[in-house]
Amino acid sequence: MIKYLIIDDEYVAHGIIKRYCDLLPNMKLMKHCYDALEAFEYLNTHEVDLIFLDLNMPKLKGFDFLKTLSSPPKVIVTTAYKEYALEGYELNIVDYLLKPFGFERFLKAVNKAVTSTSKTTSSDNIQLKIKENSIFLKSNKKYTQVLLCNITYLESAGNYVKVITTNETITVREKITDLLAVMANDDFIQVHKSFAVAKKHIKSIEGNRILIADKIIPIGTMYKTNITQLLK
Template sequence: MVKCLLVDDESPAINLLENYIKRLDNFQIIASCYSAIEAFEVIKKEDIDLLFLDIEMPVLKGLDFLKTLKNPPKVIITTAYREYAIEGYDLDIVDYLLKPIPFKRFVKAIDRYYERVQLPFKNKLEKKADNSFFYVNVNKKQIKIIFDDILYIESLKDYVRIHSKNQRLVVKSNIGKIEEQLSKSLFLRVHRSYIISLDKITAFTQKDIEIGNIEIPIGSSYSTEILKIISNS
């Protein structure tokens, strides 16, 4: 488990990083801090593997804070300012992310973290790293479902319908159990009755998502976080 500490004086920036990290397996957010002083207290008590650090903060700036640490964790800088990049890399940071941070760029930074600690990214990003598929029981037969083939999944009370590129399968299961078998970085629950494949989205509005010519509603309780994640994917 990679233990993370987030440090930024702006709530939206913290919220975005929290959303991104929650989509990765094997990552744990130990604390989210709004100042370097607060972060210093956390680092004294906890073993942190990866520090996401803003630069422009009141009282103590991020890079000045980093210089005070005798044995700092691996660091990914998150900032709106380009001009500190050279100084950051001089401090041996893993990566330098410019806000606003798209999810794809965030994933690249995580990849670089794994390169630093000599762990293969593909074996750590997903809980089921060796699997790009799962099996479902249909008419007493185990059918392989390839992640990349899935368009979306629909709940039908005690059943689910899996819509894929080449077929539609009705499976006796609930959508929560199916969700547990899916990759968090590839799929997203957008409604109590729907899970969608992120890379199959062709368009979206505040109320629905389009996959090809299919419109899938966004649940009201999901909408704020879902739109934030999709917009930054």
């Protein structure tokens, strides 16, 4: 279960974020906070996995509040002010949502927050805890939740990517590089301009070819270094 906090002085923003979160499984709202001081008091006695943080608030601004936290959880900034984006990334926020944002853009941010957790193992920090590492994929106006461990490889076709899993193929309108960035998982490597593979599903590597199940995947010249590092 992903426990989250909304920190925003606008009631409308709270409603939009909660409505979007209600469409996703395993998302639990812990508290509505309408200024940063209220959130600071709550976090003194409670832990959350994810914060949706506005910047322009009374009493204490969003980034000033974030700097007061010694071990902040994952943070997705939600703001109408794009000029603060650079400062946000310097504070290691997960994503920067510019208001007004739609559900699809919101979903990408949440996916980044969920998948980036696998890279952090320190028990001293509050981490985003999920029982299963998964991603939502949009295809034909439908969102399908897919476990990352079930994805065998990705195959690019123009502006689309085929996501091949152990039991189905889902085609999404994404570039392969963008999808890999959202997945943000070290278990996947790009081996060709049109292919990325899951390391755990590689059956064999021979010459310039990778075998996954019954699929032969080419290794591009520019990506041979990735394979060399894998075999070390």
